[in-house]
Amino acid sequence: MAKILEKRRLTPITQLYKIDAPLVAKAAKPGQFVILRVRKGGERIPITIADYDREAGVLTIVVQEVGTTTRYMGQLGVGDEILDLVGPLGMPLEIPAEGHIVGIGGGFGSAALLCLMRELRARGDTTTIINGAREKDLLILNEELTEVCDNLELCTDDGSAGFHGLVTDRLQQLIDGDGPGRPDSVVAIGPMPMMRAVTETTRGAEIPTLVSLDPLMIDGTGMCGGCRVTVNDEVKFACVDGPFFDAHQVDFEEAVRRNKMYVRQEQESKDRSECMKLAVGQD
Amino acid sequence: MPVKRVEKTPMPERDAVLRSHDFGEVNEGYGMAHAQFEAERCLRCQDAVCIDGCPVRVPIPEFIHEVAKGDMRSAAEILRSSNPLPAVCGRVCPQEVQCEEACSVGIRFKPVAIGYLERFVADWEMEQTDIDITANLNRDEKVAVIGSGPAGLVCAGELARLGYPVTIFEALHAPGGVLRYGIPEFRLPKDVLDWEIEQLKKLGVEIQCNIIIGKTLTMDQLMGEMGFKAVFIGTGAGLPSFMGIPGENLNGVYSANEFLTRVNLMEANDFPNADTPVMVGRRVAVIGAGNTAMDTVRVALRVGAEQGLVVYRRSVQEMTARVEEHAHAIEEGVEFHWLTNPVEILGDEDGWVTGLRCVRMELGEPDDSGRARPVPIEGSEFVIPVDNVVLSIGNKPNPLLLQTTKGLEANKWGCLVVHDGSSETSKEHVFAGGDAVTGAATVILAAGAGKDAAAEIHQDLSAATR
Ligand SMILES: Cc1cc2nc3c(=O)[nH]c(=O)nc-3n(C[C@H](O)[C@H](O)[C@H](O)COP(=O)(O)OP(=O)(O)OC[C@H]3O[C@@H](n4cnc5c(N)ncnc54)[C@H](O)[C@@H]3O)c2cc1C
Ligand SMILES: Cc1cc2nc3c(=O)[nH]c(=O)nc-3n(C[C@H](O)[C@H](O)[C@H](O)COP(=O)(O)OP(=O)(O)OC[C@H]3O[C@@H](n4cnc5c(N)ncnc54)[C@H](O)[C@@H]3O)c2cc1C
Ligand code: SF4
Ligand code: FES
Numbered sequence: 001m002a003k004i005l006e007k008r009r010l011t012p013i014t015q016l017y018k019i020d021a022p023l024v025a026k027a028a029k030p031g032q033f034v035i036l037r038v039r040k041g042g043e044r045i046p047i048t049i050a051d052y053d054r055e056a057g058v059l060t061i062v063v064q065e066v067g068t069t070t071r072y073m074g075q076l077g078v079g080d081e082i083l084d085l086v087g088p089l090g091m092p093l094e095i096p097a098e099g100h101i102v103g104i105g106g107g108f109g110s111a112a113l114l115c116l117m118r119e120l121r122a123r124g125d126t127t128t129i130i131n132g133a134r135e136k137d138l139l140i141l142n143e144e145l146t147e148v149c150d151n152l153e154l155c156t157d158d159g160s161a162g163f164h165g166l167v168t169d170r171l172q173q174l175i176d177g178d179g180p181g182r183p184d185s186v187v188a189i190g191p192m193p194m195m196r197a198v199t200e201t202t203r204g205a206e207i208p209t210l211v212s213l214d215p216l217m218i219d220g221t222g223m224c225g226g227c228r229v230t231v232n233d234e235v236k237f238a239c240v241d242g243p244f245f246d247a248h249q250v251d252f253e254e255a256v257r258r259n260k261m262y263v264r265q266e267q268e269s270k271d272r273s274e275c276m277k278l279a280v281g282q283d
Numbered sequence: 284m285p286v287k288r289v290e291k292t293p294m295p296e297r298d299a300v301l302r303s304h305d306f307g308e309v310n311e312g313y314g315m316a317h318a319q320f321e322a323e324r325c326l327r328c329q330d331a332v333c334i335d336g337c338p339v340r341v342p343i344p345e346f347i348h349e350v351a352k353g354d355m356r357s358a359a360e361i362l363r364s365s366n367p368l369p370a371v372c373g374r375v376c377p378q379e380v381q382c383e384e385a386c387s388v389g390i391r392f393k394p395v396a397i398g399y400l401e402r403f404v405a406d407w408e409m410e411q412t413d414i415d416i417t418a419n420l421n422r423d424e425k426v427a428v429i430g431s432g433p434a435g436l437v438c439a440g441e442l443a444r445l446g447y448p449v450t451i452f453e454a455l456h457a458p459g460g461v462l463r464y465g466i467p468e469f470r471l472p473k474d475v476l477d478w479e480i481e482q483l484k485k486l487g488v489e490i491q492c493n494i495i496i497g498k499t500l501t502m503d504q505l506m507g508e509m510g511f512k513a514v515f516i517g518t519g520a521g522l523p524s525f526m527g528i529p530g531e532n533l534n535g536v537y538s539a540n541e542f543l544t545r546v547n548l549m550e551a552n553d554f555p556n557a558d559t560p561v562m563v564g565r566r567v568a569v570i571g572a573g574n575t576a577m578d579t580v581r582v583a584l585r586v587g588a589e590q591g592l593v594v595y596r597r598s599v600q601e602m603t604a605r606v607e608e609h610a611h612a613i614e615e616g617v618e619f620h621w622l623t624n625p626v627e628i629l630g631d632e633d634g635w636v637t638g639l640r641c642v643r644m645e646l647g648e649p650d651d652s653g654r655a656r657p658v659p660i661e662g663s664e665f666v667i668p669v670d671n672v673v674l675s676i677g678n679k680p681n682p683l684l685l686q687t688t689k690g691l692e693a694n695k696w697g698c699l700v701v702h703d704g705s706s707e708t709s710k711e712h713v714f715a716g717g718d719a720v721t722g723a724a725t726v727i728l729a730a731g732a733g734k735d736a737a738a739e740i741h742q743d744l745s746a747a748t749r
Contacts, residue, residue: 023494023499023500024499027498027499027500037456041550041553041556041557041558042557042558043549043558043559044456044549044559068558069558083456084456084492084493085493086454086456086493086494086495086499087498087499088498088499089495089498218541218544218545218549218559219454219455219544221454221455221495221521221681221683222521222522222681222682222683223464223521223522223523223540223544223681224523224538224540224541224544225523225525225537225538225540225541226537226538226541228525228532230532235525235531235532240683254532254634257534257633257634258532258534258634260534261534261535261562262560262562265554265555265560265562266560268555269554269555269558269560272555
């Protein structure tokens with residue numbers, strides 16, 4: 001059990017949680033994740049570690065409410081316990097290239113850049129974050145992200161804040177030498193189409209790029225193989241070998257297809273939880 | 284006086300058609316009358332060869348004699364003194380290749396139903412409310428047990444009986460290892476496992492779930508700042524193997540571990556009351572012929588498949604499943620394709636499984652394992668139309684702990700190396716047993732290893748304090 005110490009709404013469907021989890025906070029490294037379960041009979045879902053405070057024993061996570069479990073999570077308030085929380089899982093993120101590192105975040109993905117970019121900056125890299133969303137109100141954690149990097153670039157599809165366009169449009173400008181300049185390495189975390197687009201943008205420019213794959217997971221320890229992805233024609237278990245992989249080697253088509261395996265059941269489950277008056281935002 | 288009867292007293296079973304739609308236990312268990320009737324068949328041999336067939340040397344004729352006399356309390360004491368998990372083992376041990384294979388009655392007749400009697404005695408014990416267990420933790424040295432499968436549970440229980448404060452660390456959210464997530468309820472009811480775990484708690488064993496040693500905590504932390512004086516590793520062999528044939532990543536292909544975990548641990552059979560789904564179409568093919576394969580195909584029937592198929596490249600003689608599970612699977616209508624080797628999983632344009640391309644095999648010369656080597660018959664390829672494929676071709680030990688623990692040695696298969704005839708690893712005060720050492724094996728071997736390791740840990744810690 002892990003107690004929720006703080007909770008903050010970031011967008012209508014995204015909330016940030018600070019959780020009392022001393023063992024996980026102490027062991028966590030950037031790029032790792034936890035698996036949590038919020039009720040008996042509930043699903044185990046993977047959630048990235050956005051940040052951690054080793055001394056205080058506090059873990060920060062950001063959860064986007066897309067289906068049954070993330071909505072149940074949204075119902076929990078300060079003082080409530082998360083039934084099961086295990087971690088840190090996966091391999092810590094390693095960025096070999098030094099120099100100008102660009103982190104690109106979309107959706108809940110921007111949160112994961114918090115601890116990562118802070119650490120890279122401490123190691124002496126020049127750090128840029130491109131924080132993207134459809135519109136201004138969906139951009140998350142701008143203030144926190146400013147503090148952990150050298151340049152924060154905002155991007156909105158509708159131009160309501162920052163650069164008017166997609167994160168990949170802005171990325172292309174940097175590659176062409178604009179603003180903080182050409183990246184030596186790129187990390188992208190967010191929705192699959194965004195990560196795919198980033199991958200294609202950096203492929204031609206031959207910039208080493210890492211993406212965080214998010215296959216369906218159960219145990220998170222390598223026991224089920226449900227999270228398998230194909231990278232460089234090899235089968236990998238994302239929960240133990242990943243979740244970050246060399247973007248230019250990832251079989252995205254397969255990853256996207258495998259994530260859709262349970263769409264029908266997910267909808268059924270969501271409808272049902274709605275019937276049980278567990279609609280979003282009722283907290 | 285022993286009574287000569289050719290046949291075993293039959294085990295009362297639930298009707299195959301009815302049971303194949305639910306998760307209720309298949310074998311209903313003997314009543315007292317059945318048990319005494321069967322116990323009479325035991326010859327009480329001077330040289331009880333059945334004991335040699337038992338990996339933990341249960342004094343079989345002694346407990347059976349108590350059953351015959353009707354002294355259940357003595358029977359239970361005798362049984363539990365040598366087998367710490369009798370209710371589990373009575374249900375899942377492959378008796379036909381252990382005690383019952385050796386049994387003297389079996390030379391001319393069917394052997395004594397030792398497994399059924401073991402289960403009967405253990406079930407009687409579970410119903411007693413006046414057997415009282417209390418914690419008496421009078422030793423100072425704390426011991427950590429990693430993994431809560433049969434090896435870990437038994438090791439913890441034995442150590443607690445010796446007075447050691449023991450903490451079990453388990454990666455998953457519920458304890459039991461394969462007994463929890465692998466073996467289905469219709470063979471091993473969760474109540475039985477929960478009862479065993481309850482007894483451990485009464486003995487003072489602490490169980491901490493959701494902790495992965497090597498991730499959440501390291502071995503060094505356990506033995507350093509946390510003050511554990513000895514560690515037992517019972518992390519099992521939970522890493523699923525894939526075949527490496529085309530189509531393995533299609534939608535609708537599972538490892539047996541994933542399929543069984545979705546149902547047994549995550550309760551997918553109760554979806555949408557429980558939140559985790561499992562995807563079964565009309566026809567489900569399971570590749571392999573061990574206990575895991577039998578469990579998987581029978582679970583598939585119970586979660587909605589119309590037809591379950593087992594596809595295996597060797598013949599029925601080489602099958603490693605318990606004979607009883609094979610028989611039950613046949614009764615439940617499972618189709619067996621022996622000498623059939625899958626070479627490709629076929630899918631439609633959306634990436635969903637549609638079939639399994641196979642080649643027929645014939646048996647050739649014996650291979651390294653002494654079993655006849657199956658060789659493909661040229662030009663015999665054919666397609667079995669199926670909606671799901673579940674791979675049940677074996678498991679290897681999980682490398683998680685190994686990767687993060689200095690000084691712990693493993694062999695080329697990833698199995699932890701222990702000193703000959705002992706459970707001591709290459710690291711001081713660290714012991715190991717069960718599938719993590721042997722590779723995928725059996726519950727009783729894991730339980731036996733846990734028990735032996737407890738004795739060694741006791742010796743190790745006693746020597747250290749002297
Ligand atoms: C390593 C890893 C890290 C993650 N980190 C975060 C995080 O920090 N914050 C966060 O909010 N989410 C994160 N996710 C995604 C999160 O696990 C899923 O959103 C969650 O499992 C959905 O569960 P649900 O029961 O609410 O919805 P479901 O009922 O399971 O699904 C609802 C909808 O979400 C889609 N969906 C389900 N799983 C995924 C997935 N893995 N990726 C993309 N879409 C999915 C489904 O297709 C469906 O349309 C991460 C996933 C992985 C693998
Ligand atoms: C489906 C199936 C059916 C079977 N049927 C039979 C049968 O009928 N009869 C029979 O005798 N045998 C059977 N077996 C085999 C038997 O179950 C195993 O041999 C036995 O469970 C091994 O016990 P164990 O304690 O070594 O490991 P396991 O039961 O595998 O338990 C290991 C535990 O350790 C945990 N763990 C792993 N790594 C870590 C870590 N780093 N930190 C914390 N925890 C960790 C795991 O989560 C797991 O819970 C079957 C196996 C399967 C899969
Ligand atoms: S070998 Fe068979 S008959 Fe002899 S003691 Fe053992 S169970 Fe009884
Ligand atoms: S989630 Fe089960 S192996 Fe990765």
